[in-house]
Amino acid sequence: MPQTPDTILPPAGPPAEDIAPAMTLSERAAGVADLVREHPRTAIAAGAALAVGVAAAAAIPLARARRANGGGESATKTPPKTPARRRTATKKKA
Numbered sequence: 001m002p003q004t005p006d007t008i009l010p011p012a013g014p015p016a017e018d019i020a021p022a023m024t025l026s027e028r029a030a031g032v033a034d035l036v037r038e039h040p041r042t043a044i045a046a047g048a049a050l051a052v053g054v055a056a057a058a059a060i061p062l063a064r065a066r067r068a069n070g071g072g073e074s075a076t077k078t079p080p081k082t083p084a085r086r087r088t089a090t091k092k093k094a
Contacts, residue, residue, distance in 0.1 A: 036043040
């Protein structure tokens with residue numbers, strides 16, 4: 001396998017000390033609040049998508065439990081109706 005000389009490799013990024021510290025939670029919240037004020041329709045759509053995701057995540061354990069308890073049929077379900085029997089006309093003996 002050929003060796004790659006060190007001169008071809010890109011230089012490593014800046015040392016960790018030169019990177020700015022991460023934003024605090026309150027700074028992030030302020031930034032989100034500013035974005036919501038600037039783009040209210042986008043914020044509404046994002047909130048609706050988040051609500052749908054939460055509802056789907058809450059429904060997964062329910063669906064798994066239902067599947068584990070008999071394929072989704074509940075114990076209180078009424079049995080299916082059977083078609084009525086036809087009465088055959090009896091022939092009278094003459």
